[in-house]
Amino acid sequence: MALKIKMSKIGILDVIKFATLHKTREKIIAKHPANPIKADYPINNLAKTLHPDAQDLVIDEIIEHIGADAKTYILKSADNKPCAYFRAGQYLSVLMTIGDSLVTRPYSISSSPKWALEGKYAITVRNNPEGFAAKFIIDEWEKGDHVTVSAPEGTFYYDALRDNEEIVAIAGGSGITPFLSMAYAIRDGIENFNLTIIFGSKTEEAILFKSELDKISAECNKVKVIHVLSDEKKEGYEHGLITVDLIKKYAPYNSSIFICGSESMYNFVMPEVEKIGLDKKYVRCELLGVTKNVTSCKGYPENIPATFNIKVKQGFEEYNITANSDEPVLVALERAGINAPSRCRSGECGFCRSKLLSGEVFCPEENEYRRFADIQYGYIHPCAAFAISDLELEVPGSYLG
Amino acid sequence: MRYDFVVVGSGCAGLAAACELKQAGKKVLLIEQHNLPGGCASSFVRGRFEFDPSLHELCTIGSVENPGITRKQLEAYGVNINWQKVPDCFRIVSEYSDGSLMDVTMPSGKEAFIAKMAEYVPDSKKATEDMFELFAEISAGLEYTSQGDENLNGKVLMEKFPNLLKIGSYPCMPVFKKLGFSQKAIDILSTYWSYLGVDMDHLSFLHYSQMVESYVELSAYIPEHTSHEISVAMVEAFRNMGGECLFNCRATEFIFDNKKCVGVKTTAGDIECDCVLANINPDIIYAKMMPEHAVPEREKRLSAARKGRYGARMFTAHFGLNKTAEELGIKDYSIFMPSTADSSKEYESLKKIATNNYTIFLCYNIVNPNFSPEGTSVVSFTTTYTSPEDWNKVTQENYFNVKDEIAKKFVGLLKEKTGIDIKDAIEEVAIASPMTFSRYLGVPEGSAYGFETRDWDGIIARTMGMEFDYTINGLIPIGTSGIRGDGYSSNYACGQLLARYALNKQGGNK
Structure with missing residues (x-):
């Protein structure tokens, strides 16, 4: 052997030290007091809060x-x-x-x-x-x-690392709620960005939170609100639908666009937003749920019966339930009174992730947020999956309720 | 409900233990508090990107022709992963101990590694060669000793593995010096310290050698589709062997009959079993999940001796970028960017949020061009905190700002140190703090490394002292706090080893 390392002067002492490492460890342990162990950590407590x-x-x-x-x-x-x-x-x-x-x-x-x-x-x-x-x-x-x-969830918020600090919010009806929260947060000094809300309502009378929004924009110059009335022409309001021209009229150069509203609003507004030619990263939509008309989805198979049986396993319990093929599997679970986990109901958060043991489901492309390996190993998100055969499904437990 | 074994927690150690026990033909239940397996070994989706929350790379996979222990272990369970080879060992951009600029890229492969060391530090060739010779002796010696006590022959050990016996009780620094390395060479060799969370003055050289030898000789690998792929494949293998698992099922308490653990209270009901393997930090088990009278005095003393020195409180920032690695000028898979290569100094800096400027930058698309959709790339930043003090002061109110500011700092440091500017390409972002890790893993202070493998509590001492550990009848803590320390492969090995230990014990009891 070529290599000869000498650590201390007397090599055998090193050997003994090594051979008794565990005994030395026990001696050190034995020197410490046997008090009850505490496991109270501020970091963990804040995580729980x-x-x-x-x-x-x-x-x-x-x-x-x-x-x-x-x-x-x-x-x-x-x-x-x-x-x-x-x-x-x-x-x-x-x-x-x-x-x-x-x-x-x-x-x-x-x-x-x-x-x-x-x-x-x-x-x-x-x-x-x-x-x-x-x-x-x-x-x-x-x-x-x-x-x-639940705890607060979702990723539809302003992120300084990601978004432009000019945000144009396009809201329809009750889709104003996340933007109202953002407006309050700016006013309260919690968030720091410029928010221009283009808010579509049917009539002046139907505008949600009009006085709150007026008040915030009067108090805080970072928040601006433009009301757009679709069914009424009135002075001081834009009239019609939220078109690309209207957006451009109010959108500062280089804005991020956030959108929240009904399905019909998305269907109109999205093509208009696309005309601006913004990169994907500058356009963010709040989740919309899943389609109410799955049979018209691209790739949906023909001749699918109206109902299927699902054998559900949750914990040590088993259930046999009926599912309507035009509703997400999650709805069938809920109707049967099963406390299945769910949050976003749009396929995105993955909280309802379940193991499909047998059978087939249809997953609309626009709600496909599954992990790659989950698709490979037969996991589905029941909130965004429709039965197209009888199923056998293993559902995780729920901490809610 | 009655089982031979219940495995609580499906982290890397839990998954390995469950597979191992099932392979031995036992009736096994695996329970997991989340609806996903893997603990750290998982993934999450934001927009069109899938992110890996923790895996840097695995050094124990090896090639098909020359497989490492983890490849062999997983294949034995029927787990097949499409492993992708990481091209180089690492690039480090930092300062040498003398303050001069350091920008070093080390290749994998022993010969190439030695040659490159000699290129950067001309007088280091002999010492590096000696180090690899020493690594080989250590590996052979440890393999010989792991064959079991009855066969152990002190004389053979002395004859065949004298260097192992002499350096076995030492930390890295004095051994590096005895090998004749200059400080500059030591600075390069210290790069991996942060993987183990303990600086070179306190990390066992044997521990270091086991990891670095593997990295250099076997290269590093990552799975094609994030580490969730490994975890979900292990669950599948476990199921295929007849194992049962429950997700979103939380163990709340271990049931004791006098001093013997006889089951687990869970959110899905009480479960009886002969033995529990708990992928949980022992401090949490003893303080919160079992009757105080059943906690052995020795475990209380051990906990007191460890003084709450949890390893590596994690912080990671993940970015989905709307540009390719090429467009952004990213060429390396991993860039280590400590503020200094002096690991003891850096360990001190890592205590505070303000002074921690150490980040490890990864770009997954360098290894796997298909990691994200065409025209995009995924990168991450990782750091760890060696003290909880600053994080303890964070409140609900400033939490989001604290996280964002740190991520912003690292994006800036990347630009400053390498010229790579990702700022305008960020399409998705997710930041995980020690709070996030504590939330998902249930670990103390968001530490993913168990207890620091420092000085007297290093993995060699822990392994040699296995007979003293595991003092509770019917309950065995497994995971990063255990005999193999932190890291994915260490925990697959830990789960396997302790499952075998439990099987032996159970066999002995009957």
Whole structure:
């Protein structure tokens, strides 16, 4: 052997030191006191405060928006502690028991992040007589009721590293809520960017939060609001739809565009925004849910029956349920009263990720956010997957409710 | 519900343990508090990008012809991954200890590594050759000793592995010096210290040698589609062997009958078993998840002796870019950018948010051009904090700003040190702080490295003292706090080793 290393003068002492490393370790351990172990870490505590499994809130106040046919609910933390802080634009997933169904709905927070520290949030719900959850909330929620919500979620917020500091927000109807929160955050000194909101409503009377928006833009020169009325011509308002010319009229050069509204608004506005020729990175849309008309999706197979059976495994329980083929698998789970996890309901957050043990689903392309390996190994996001055969599905547990 | 074994937590060690136990034909349940397996070994999607939250690279994969231990281990479970080879070992842009500029790129392969060392530090050839000879002796010696106590022959050890025995108790620095390296050479060789979270004055040379030898000889690899691919493939292999798993199922408490652990309380109900392998930091198990009377005195003393020195509180920033690596002038997979190559000094700087300017920059598309959609690329920045003090002071209110400011600083440092400017190409961004790691992994202070493998608590001492550890009947903590320390491959090995240990023990009990 060529190599001969000599550490200390007497080599054998090094050998002994090595051979007894573990005994030395035990001696050091034995010298320390046997006090009870504490595992209380500020870092972990803050993580829990920012990301609780669920938040128990109480309806503290209900504000009616008559012309807009909507209500704002002020929700206070049940224990009077601060709520989880958030980035203006994020949403809460609200858990509801409606009849035998256990459902969630994502609602953007419409209040300032500052409120969360005071233990409250506001969410705004637009009435939809045909809607399942919205109608339930409008009809049933009363002051003093408890509501279970998730931690704040979503990535629809201003990010200084990513976005231009000029933001043009295009909002339709109740799609104003995340932008209202952003406007408050700017006014309160929490966020620092220029926000130009182009806000489409049907009539002047139907404008949501008009006085709040006027007040903020009067107090804070970083927030500007342009109202666009589609069904009414009035002085001081833009009239018609939100076209590329209208956007260009108000959009400062080199803006990021944020969009939130109904499906029909997206269908009109997106092609208009595309005409500006902005790079993908400068256009961000709030999630929209999944299509209500899956049969017209590109690639949807023909001759699919109306219903399928799903064998569901969750924890140690098993269920046999029926699914309508024109609804996401998640809806079938909820209708059966299964507490399946879900948040964004748009395929994006992956919180409902489940293992498809057998059968086939159709996943619309615009809601395809699955991880590569998940597609490879047969995982689906039930909120954005439609049964096209009988299924066998393994669903994770839920911490909400 | 009754099982032979319940594995709590599907981190790298948990997944390996579950596969190993299942392979031995046991009835095994794997539970995971999230709806994803892997712990750190996972992925997340933002817009059109998929990001890897933690994997830099694996040094124990090796080629098909010359497989490393992790490739062999995973293949034995039926896990097949499309591994992609990382071209070089690393590039480091920093300052030598004497303050002069350092910009060094080290290749993989022993011969190339030695030649390159000699190019950068002309007098280092002999010492580098000696170091590799020493590495080889260490590997052979450790393999010989791992064959089991009965066969261990002190005389053979003395004859065949004298250098191993002599340097075995030393940290890196004195061994480097005895090998005759100049400070400049030591600076280059110190680059990997941050992988292990302990500086060269306190890191066991044996620990260092095991890692660096593997890096240089076997090259580094990453999976084609993020480390989620490894984790989900391991779950699949476990299921294929008949293993059961529950996701979004949280273990809240271990059930004890006197001093013996007999099961787990979970959010899906109580589960009985002969033995639990818990992929959880032992401090959390002892303080929060079991009756105090059942915590052995020795474990309390061990925890006190460790003084809460958790390793590497993680901070990562991930960017999806709307330009290609080529357009941005990125040529290297990994660039280490400590403010100084002096690892002890740098360890001190890493205590504070303001003084921590050390980031490791990665561009995944250099290894895998298809890592992200055409015309785009994905990069990340990683650093670690050697003290929780600044993070302890962060509040809900300033949390987002603190995170953003650090990420901004690293983007600026990259430009300053390499000329690479990604600022205007950022399409997606996700920043993970120690809070994020604590949220997803449940680890103390967002530390992904368990306890520092420092001085008396290094992995060699831990491994030699295995007989003293694992003092609770029916409950075995596994993971980064364990005998193999931090890192993916270390934890696959740890899970395997402790699953075998548990199988032996269970066999012995019956």
